[in-house]
Amino acid sequence: MLKLHSSIKTKFNKETFITKLTDSTLLPLPLRSFNSLLVDATNLENLNSQATQEFECLVIKNSQNIDFDYSNIHYHNLIILPSELNYLDSGDIIKVSPQSGKISTLYRKNSNYNVIFMTERCNSNCLMCSQPPRNIDDSYLVEDYLKAIPLMSPETLEIGITGGEPTLLKNDFLKIVTACRDYLPSTALHVLSNGKLFSYLQYACSLAQIQHPDLMIGIPLYSDIASIHNYVVQAEDAFDQTIRGILNLERTNVRVEIRVVVHQQTYQRLEQIARFIARNLPFVSHITFMGLEIMGHTRANLEQLWIDPVDYQDKLEEAVCYLNRRGMNVSIYNHQLCVLRKSLWPFAKKSISDWKNEYFPECDACTVKDKCGGFFSSSSLRFSNHINPIVSKYLLPNGI
Numbered sequence: 001m002l003k004l005h006s007s008i009k010t011k012f013n014k015e016t017f018i019t020k021l022t023d024s025t026l027l028p029l030p031l032r033s034f035n036s037l038l039v040d041a042t043n044l045e046n047l048n049s050q051a052t053q054e055f056e057c058l059v060i061k062n063s064q065n066i067d068f069d070y071s072n073i074h075y076h077n078l079i080i081l082p083s084e085l086n087y088l089d090s091g092d093i094i095k096v097s098p099q100s101g102k103i104s105t106l107y108r109k110n111s112n113y114n115v116i117f118m119t120e121r122c123n124s125n126c127l128m129c130s131q132p133p134r135n136i137d138d139s140y141l142v143e144d145y146l147k148a149i150p151l152m153s154p155e156t157l158e159i160g161i162t163g164g165e166p167t168l169l170k171n172d173f174l175k176i177v178t179a180c181r182d183y184l185p186s187t188a189l190h191v192l193s194n195g196k197l198f199s200y201l202q203y204a205c206s207l208a209q210i211q212h213p214d215l216m217i218g219i220p221l222y223s224d225i226a227s228i229h230n231y232v233v234q235a236e237d238a239f240d241q242t243i244r245g246i247l248n249l250e251r252t253n254v255r256v257e258i259r260v261v262v263h264q265q266t267y268q269r270l271e272q273i274a275r276f277i278a279r280n281l282p283f284v285s286h287i288t289f290m291g292l293e294i295m296g297h298t299r300a301n302l303e304q305l306w307i308d309p310v311d312y313q314d315k316l317e318e319a320v321c322y323l324n325r326r327g328m329n330v331s332i333y334n335h336q337l338c339v340l341r342k343s344l345w346p347f348a349k350k351s352i353s354d355w356k357n358e359y360f361p362e363c364d365a366c367t368v369k370d371k372c373g374g375f376f377s378s379s380s381l382r383f384s385n386h387i388n389p390i391v392s393k394y395l396l397p398n399g400i
């Protein structure tokens with residue numbers, strides 16, 4: 001699992017700042033103050049003072065690999081990365097608090113799993129929330145990302161917006177979507193929201209008016225029965241608000257994805273959820289059935305939530321095939337291929353963010369490992385009893 005937060009020993013007197021890393025010593029001088037020069041420790045001796053001149057910081061990675069006396073480097077802002085951040089590369093964006101020594105990765109240029117984490121606050125409290133809400137003032141996050149978005153590569157394929165509940169930031173959420181439209185016009189934007197605040201038509205209209213060219217709102221729905229959905233999200237009236245929110249997004253031409261997390265409280269009615277969606281929300285762009293991430297509240301409520309995915313294959317197959325027959329775009333996220341019935345393999349996607357995606361040692365012998373989404377880093381706490389390498393010479397035409 002990649003660590004996104006760490007600490008540095010090299011402290012200097014500067015306010016918290018956000019900077020983009022570059023390995024180009026040819027960057028024109030006027031641009032350097034917005035960038036930090038990233039240097040591999042093994043190349044340090046080749047650098048002359050002109051090459052490093054006027055960058056915001058000098059950032060050294062892989063310092064653990066060589067015996068070097070860093071006290072000889074006299075640079076105004078020097079950062080020696082801890083080993084867990086040696087993955088940082090040119091084009092990545094970091095946030096540094098030099099006085100406290102905190103450092104965080106905000107964006108990785110070569111990753112397809114970048115997210116804008118907007119807030120820890122939420123107006124639901126789902127039984128299986130992997131990021132349990134905290135009622136704190138974290139409005140500084142918006143400012144951080146408003147600074148970081150212009151530094152991101154316009155070639156970024158997709159960015160997620162997540163929380164907590166991003167729409168709780170109301171106008172600030174709209175500002176972030178606007179900044180993504182302006183600075184990253186070719187980047188798909190995928191927002192995770194419980195959809196409740198879109199039950200206010202005016203708010204859905206405000207989002208639509210931004211006219212982001214490639215926006216999707218991913219909204220969880222846990223049952224076709226209001227009381228079950230409300231119980232799972234631990235919030236009264238959530239079902240009504242979410243459904244009204246989805247309908248308002250449709251009215252304003254904002255695309256919606258429905259997310260159904262499958263666990264002990266939801267698996268019984270998968271087919272009924274599928275029918276409910278097909279009849280009442282046939283306009284949604286995508287429906288995905290998701291496995292549990294054993295983090296946050298899921299750990300605390302594990303006995304109430306866990307079911308071996310092998311034990312709900314009948315119901316999952318009924319739901320997925322029903323939606324597929326109705327011509328709807330349906331997927332399965334967060335499931336290993338060896339626990340899925342083969343008829344479901346074409347729907348399985350590699351969905352786990354790269355920084356928390358792992359495979360078990362037995363996966364090395366598996367012929368479909370490159371097609372399999374693998375595990376969350378937290379999956380070692382509870383996983384299916386049916387993880388078995390698939391050893392087959394005969395693959396389907398689509399490669400699985």
Ligand code: SF4
Nearest residue numbers: 336338363366372389
């Ligand atoms: S053995 Fe590992 S790689 Fe193979 S299908 Fe199972 S989880 Fe995936």
